[in-house]
Amino acid sequence: MKRAFLLLRRRAVGSIVVLLIVIVGAFFLLEAAPGDAVDAYVLSIGGGDPALVQSLRESYGLDRSLFARLWLYLTALAQLDLGWSVAFNRPISAVIFERLPNTLWLMGSATALAFSLGTLLGILAGARPRSACDRILSVGSLSLYAIPSFWLGLVLSIVFAVQLRWFPTAGIETIASGKQGLARALDIAWHLVLPVCALGFIYLALFLRMMRAGMAEAWRQDYALAARARGLVRRRIVLRHVARTALLPVVTMLGLQAASMLGGSVVIESVFAIPGFGRLAQEAVALRDAPLLVAIIIVSAVMVMIANLVVDAAYALLDPRVGAAETSA
């Protein structure tokens, strides 16, 4: 337990430095993009006179220098104030925490689907490498991995929502339905089926490939041979000896995937009109809302860090070699 705690502490300190670099980097990157929040806004309203443009720029604080704005933002952030979104004309924390749950549900379910189904199918494929079952699963998973997620999302939507009408075409829940409690949870789950499949299926392939490769490797190890020599039942060898060792890198992968899942959700959230984090990030860039974008990056980074910390902690508990250096130092 002490091992896990020390590991966590070291990671947390490192993370703050990374976060600071990311914040400043994002600020500069968005500044380097041509056009500012006023340009984006004035265009969206179909134009205005020069004095209006000027007064908007003043009220957005965009007449100040980049460093003045960055300093203001950082000092506010140090007091845990995420600031005001000029694009949405609301406090950033309100905008973010309204969308965070939707993305967490989407990503959590998609990750769970990809991890569980991917690992399971990987075990199936890796149980007998180069068998017919392995070949079919490998080809199938590679084809899935090659499909762009927006296309898969659109096809799923056309087949299962527009033609068969089993699921809704878009949204996170039935609009203005007034559903509460369990009925609302079921409604949200029903709306999430297609987007979760679209997002999860793509990443499923990754877990499947990794699990299968790890198992193929494990079969060649002496302990696998020893287990077979001892005359153990094949199912027992597969689950207890081969799959178990192959699972460790897959768990690491789970942590890494949390980040790319967040990126993949931009597209899926647009296709399925889910008001989540990915879509918010895209809107923040399009509307040149730097403080909002930075806040999204911070919250996403914190989410990814938490996911990785959990994975690390689990890893430390599973594998005695991990974090051993900390206790001895």
Place this chain on the structure above:
Amino acid sequence: MVQISLSRRALLHSSALVMASAALPRYGFAQAVAKGGRLIVAADSEPRNLNPAIVASNGVFFISSKVIEPLAEASFEGKDGLEPRLATNWEGSSDGLSVTFRLREGVVWHDGTPFTSADVAFSALEVWKKQQNLGRLVFANLQAVDTPDDHTAVFRFSRPTPFQLIRNSLPVVTSVVARHVFEGMDDIAASPANNQLIGTGPFKLAEHKPGEYYRLERNDAYWGEDKPYLDEIVYRVLPDRAAAAGALEAGEIQLAAFSQVPLADLERISKVEGLKVYSKGYEALTYQLAVEINHRRKELADLKVRQAIAHAIDKDFVVKTIFLGYAQSSTGIIPQNAPEFYTSDVPAYPFDPARANALLDEAGYTKGADGKRFSLKLLPAPYFGETRQFGDYLRQALAVIGIDARIVNNDSAAHQKAVYTDHDFDLAVAPTVFRGDPAISTTILVRSGTPAGVPFSNQGGYANTQLDALIDKANETVNVAARTELFRQFQRMVAEDLPLINVAEWGFITVASAKVSNVSNNPRWAVSNWADTALES
């Protein structure tokens, strides 16, 4: 007419005789409009400021025009193309220094306060004139609004202001807000009240769930008799265009306006049973596809080169291939949908690459060894698929006459900065809008003197003192006939000198369930109040 009423009476008579009595109420029901129901509409954006008195734009009107009403609305049948809303009568003085509005009686705000001339005076002086993107121009010379009684408002101008301009801009710039809501605020534009609208319209803004929907509820105290017919309008936020088409087909939404269903999908959608496609209802919101020209480029400052570019564009091809027929080719800077001003008596530039090549040779830009005369930077506006597609077409059309156009693609904010602030372009493709009167958003496209940073204005460095003088004269000419004639001259002068090249003009497409009635029945339908829109259950 006589025949129709006769046959209807005959039909009623015979049905009463022949049909079973149970059928009668059904027949009566079919005569009347369906009442009640929730209309679910696709929305592609959520405006950051929903107040149409401050932000006069279609994105805002689409939602807020049901809640907050203008003094008058555009109409197919009404006199001067208008029908009354909060004003019942309007009259301009012959000197152009005042306009008198008679206001509707018995109107109450959504919070129960009576609507009076004080609200109109406050809206005009404090909101339209000071805050509104278009009103700042139209009401620049508004000095005072007299309110002799609760239902009369007299607008007084410091300089002669054409009544024709005021009248034509009524639907767009005169959304009336409640004085008691905004009075005494330091910064009206930043007020939270802009997103919690209180209006006099047929619907009240009930709820906004960001990223998901807006819900509007029936205003039971609405002044229009029996109206509105709908109980609720829900705007469902669907940012993806394919999602809107899918939701329509699946019956999850009943209406998508502003071409939210892409033109390419219309043929398929129009065959879906129970869906109807409307191309009417956008006449007063006509968009024009224009090639903006940077006259700072030596080659483009030459009229012959501009004429050559105009001759190189096959407008019919653009209409048929890019707009799939849902557009018409332009003859000039004022669209054909504005019959009050439009004239076809202008120089035309028929598609003629040979003539274009000859003009370029004459101008002294002969083809080099590689077949190219010179290179240009072409920036298509990213706001519509059609503007981007036209950019690709223009590149090919220019290649035919030896002009090498390099396309630079930007997102909205970057395009605005590159073209309208930094002038870092040679040619740009813009979707400009005609808003009922040339003085609102058309003359600014060619008049000189607009500082950098203003979108949809002349940022190409074009300066023509004659044209500027003509525009200024029209801005203070009170006589309607004289002013109209000035704008006819204006069209001729623009077509002769080509400060920009107008290619096509288009309205949008509405796709709606066949159960929705009274769709597209006025020239600004999508941004009108929908009081008479009904939904069959």
